[in-house]
Amino acid sequence: xxxxxxxxxxxxxxxxxxxxxxxxxxxxxxxxxxxxxxxxxxxxxxxxxxxxxxxxxxxxxxxxxxxxxxxxxxxxxxxxxxxxxxxxxxxxxx
Amino acid sequence: xxxxxxxxxxxxxxxxxxxxxxxxxxxxxxxxxxxxxxxxxxxxxxxxxxxxxxxxxxxxxxxxxxxxxxxxxxxxxxxxxxxxxxxxxxxxxxxxxxxxxxxxxxxxxxxxxxxxxxxxxxxxxxxxxxxxxxxxxxxxxxxxxxxxxxxxxxxxxxxxxxxxxxxxxxxxxxxxxxxxxxxxxxxxxxxxxxxxxx
Numbered sequence: 001x002x003x004x005x006x007x008x009x010x011x012x013x014x015x016x017x018x019x020x021x022x023x024x025x026x027x028x029x030x031x032x033x034x035x036x037x038x039x040x041x042x043x044x045x046x047x048x049x050x051x052x053x054x055x056x057x058x059x060x061x062x063x064x065x066x067x068x069x070x071x072x073x074x075x076x077x078x079x080x081x082x083x084x085x086x087x088x089x090x091x092x093x094x
Numbered sequence: 095x096x097x098x099x100x101x102x103x104x105x106x107x108x109x110x111x112x113x114x115x116x117x118x119x120x121x122x123x124x125x126x127x128x129x130x131x132x133x134x135x136x137x138x139x140x141x142x143x144x145x146x147x148x149x150x151x152x153x154x155x156x157x158x159x160x161x162x163x164x165x166x167x168x169x170x171x172x173x174x175x176x177x178x179x180x181x182x183x184x185x186x187x188x189x190x191x192x193x194x195x196x197x198x199x200x201x202x203x204x205x206x207x208x209x210x211x212x213x214x215x216x217x218x219x220x221x222x223x224x225x226x227x228x229x230x231x232x233x234x235x236x237x238x239x240x241x242x243x244x245x246x247x248x249x250x251x252x253x254x255x256x257x258x259x260x261x262x263x264x265x266x267x268x269x270x271x272x273x274x275x276x277x278x279x280x281x282x283x284x285x286x287x288x289x290x291x292x
Contacts, residue, residue: 006171006264008168008171008172009164009167009168010168011165011168014161014164014165014168015161015165017161018157018158018160018161021157022154022157025150025153025154025157025285026150028286028290029146029150029290032286032290032291032292033146040290040291041291044286044290044291045283045286047286048282048283048285048286051282052279052282052283055160055275055278055279055282056275056279058164059160059161059164059271059275059278060271060272060275060276060279061268065105066102068106069105069106069109072109072110072113073109073113076113076116076117077116079117079120080116080117080120080123083120083121083124084120084123084124084127087124087127087128088127088128088131091128091131092131
């Protein structure tokens with residue numbers, strides 16, 4: 001049996017993460033209303049990346065999971081980023 | 095009787111499934127980026143037409159629902175069945191609110207004759223057809239995931255009610271939570287891509 005004692009995250013942590021996520025959403029909405037050109041895209045995606053790391057680590061409990069699961073998650077995210085990067089590279093410099 | 099149970103394997107299986115979901119949407123993001131590069135102006139104007147307010151409200155609704163389902167796991171782990179069920183009910187209500195807002199939003203588009211295959215949209219050019227095609231497909235696929243997630247959570251609520259998911263056997267609740275968070279995760283990227291970056 002591999003059912004060890006569960007790791008319980010307190011309600012407070014979840015509420016703090018929620019507050020952070022909502023704040024980040026409002027920041028990204030207000031920042032993108034100002035025209036900053038390509039910087040807008042960069043900021044919007046950077047904030048989205050920060051938000052998703054909070055969701056993955058705390059809400060999805062990844063921070064407290066075993067190494068194998070963490071490794072797999074990072075590998076998948078890297079693959080997606082790599083595919084997007086290579087496709088855009090190919091498209092821009094073909 | 096000792097029934098074999100392996101929570102770690104159960105959770106790992108769920109994660110493997112979520113990885114395929116991430117790759118599915120990742121592929122769609124690649125399609126979106128390339129088309130955006132090829133139709134900068136059309137995508138810019140079309141994205142400007144989307145209602146940022148309703149998009150922001152929906153984002154916040156989904157974030158809160160993610161928080162409530164995460165808290166319901168803590169509640170169940172602390173053997174507070176009632177609170178866990180209450181938090182799950184809130185999650186379901188928030189999910190339905192999200193779908194209702196989507197219904198309003200899509201309804202407005204349809205009234206303006208903007209839908210896949212619409213002749214009015216075709217007159218506006220290839221860029222608009224591509225933008226709205228991707229918009230309807232990606233937000234639609236996402237909404238489909240919300241519906242599946244709500245069904246999943248509904249089942250788990252029945253299981254908790256009947257004490258088949260309990261404080262010492264909650265991996266199914268965790269898995270439904272993981273699925274719901276993935277839906278939230280995808281929306282975190284869909285929202286800036288369609289609504290904010292104009």
